[in-house]
Amino acid sequence: MLNEKVIDALKDKVNVINNQDHYIYVVGPIRLPVNLEGETKIFQWYSWLRSDDVEQGELSLEELVEQVNSANLADLQQSSVLVYGDFKEADQALIRMHSICHTGDIFGSKRCDCGFQLKQSMKMITENGAGALFYLANHEGRGIGLFSKAMAYVLQENGFDTVEANEELGFADDTRQYKEAISVLKQIRRKPVILITNNPKKLTALEENGASLSGRIPLWGDVSEFNEKYLQTKVQRSGHLGEEVLV
Numbered sequence: 001m002l003n004e005k006v007i008d009a010l011k012d013k014v015n016v017i018n019n020q021d022h023y024i025y026v027v028g029p030i031r032l033p034v035n036l037e038g039e040t041k042i043f044q045w046y047s048w049l050r051s052d053d054v055e056q057g058e059l060s061l062e063e064l065v066e067q068v069n070s071a072n073l074a075d076l077q078q079s080s081v082l083v084y085g086d087f088k089e090a091d092q093a094l095i096r097m098h099s100i101c102h103t104g105d106i107f108g109s110k111r112c113d114c115g116f117q118l119k120q121s122m123k124m125i126t127e128n129g130a131g132a133l134f135y136l137a138n139h140e141g142r143g144i145g146l147f148s149k150a151m152a153y154v155l156q157e158n159g160f161d162t163v164e165a166n167e168e169l170g171f172a173d174d175t176r177q178y179k180e181a182i183s184v185l186k187q188i189r190r191k192p193v194i195l196i197t198n199n200p201k202k203l204t205a206l207e208e209n210g211a212s213l214s215g216r217i218p219l220w221g222d223v224s225e226f227n228e229k230y231l232q233t234k235v236q237r238s239g240h241l242g243e244e245v246l247v
């Protein structure tokens with residue numbers, strides 16, 4: 001039997017989205033003060049869980065709490081979103097669908113541009129006054145997982161480019177999907193959003209899943225000897241929009 005205080009604290013903070021063949025449980029908003037280049041910015045944070053990771057079917061809050069403590073959630077991946085300003089109502093809101101990159105986002109690796117894009121998009125969102133950064137935790141290595149990405153890096157050190165390396169390991173180059181994140185987006189804002197990306201597949205995903213899009217802002221930067229070839233391959237082979245990085 002759960003403590004009544006626990007249920008009281010959670011009941012207005014956990015929402016369920018019916019996503020056709022599964023449910024998404026969303027917890028939040030939670031106030032998250034973030035250090036952004038020495039300044040404290042206040043975000044509202046939400047995390048979500050697919051019902052496939054706990055018991056199928058729509059669970060009551062009590063059942064959900066009981067399930068999560070035996071579901072080994074740390075072994076799975078949960079994504080989240082950082083919301084800034086009056087995201088629901090603002091006339092202009094920026095969003096980023098950021099794919100997790102353990103090496104770039106956490107360690108600051110310069111082999112890719114992920115860490116730069118993460119920080120820069122948070123800055124762009126706060127400067128705009130309203131927006132949301134979706135951090136997609138099941139997207140590592142464009143969907144192949146961290147261990148496979150490490151193997152892909154070994155192949156890249158042996159002459160394969162980033163696309164070939166995924167394919168040589170038997171993966172499609174890009175297996176990411178955005179469906180749940182877009183369902184969460186539609187739950188927290190119905191008005192149009194501007195997407196920060198160079199990847200046209202993300203624009204298509206938003207359009208195909210019924211999100212309202214009013215534009216795109218490109219995001220290139222932090223080009224160095226370590227990632228120049230990687231960035232060029234994105235444009236030449238993966239279809240990223242960015243003639244300017246082709247030198």
Ligand SMILES: Nc1nc2c(ncn2[C@@H]2O[C@H](COP(=O)(O)OP(=O)(O)OP(=O)(O)O)[C@@H](O)[C@H]2O)c(=O)[nH]1
Nearest residue numbers: 099100101112139140141142149152162197198199
């Ligand atoms: N397999 C593989 N994944 C990589 C490599 N470098 C970065 N990643 C992953 O690529 C993902 C980011 O994809 P990118 O192609 O850099 O950019 P994008 O998300 O498609 O597009 P933008 O929105 O413009 O950033 C993250 O999940 C990274 O972990 C690599 O060399 N090999």
